[in-house]
Ligand SMILES: [Zn+2]
């Protein structure tokens with residue numbers, strides 16, 4: 001029996017499994033761009049993520065950010081209207097990704113177009129750019145395609161257990177230490193990609 005996760009975003013569209021990484025950032029159903037946001041609300045157990053990159057902090061009183069859509073050259077505004085807006089937006093710095101679960105754009109009173117965040121649980125900030133996310137995603141897919149997902153990321157020795165947090169595998173402390181400078185900045189991003197991919201399912 002598979003455990004039911006609280007965030008089965010990939011359930012209907014992709015089939016990541018133990019040892020396989022198939023996540024496609026360009027899948028327009030799971031990660032819609034400006035032109036492909038679903039018309040209907042998500043069904044129970046389904047969700048989508050709007051991936052945007054923060055290009056500027058334009059806060060005026062409350063936290064407001066100018067973001068670039070996954071489709072380059074298209075810009076939105078994201079405004080926080082949560083109870084603890086400043087705290088909820090603390091990780092929102094230019095060059096990071098602001099991912100909005102089941103986001104649906106609206107027009108603000110001043111005519112700008114974008115997303116109003118009322119529930120902090122619908123936003124996720126990843127400390128990397130869109131280009132970096134694609135790079136990490138591609139490299140996980142390449143390792144998976146080459147049958148190396150279950151091996152030490154530093155030397156490709158098969159390893160039974162991955163890190164519980166981000167699934168990365170190391171055969172020894174020496175390899176882990178050697179890879180730490182590469183790994184440290186992307187650990188949180190890896191963790192989220194594996195959750196989206198459901199790599200440990202069945
Ligand atoms: Zn190793």
Ligand SMILES: [Zn+2]
Pocket residue numbers: 163165166167168183187188190
């Ligand atoms: Zn890690």
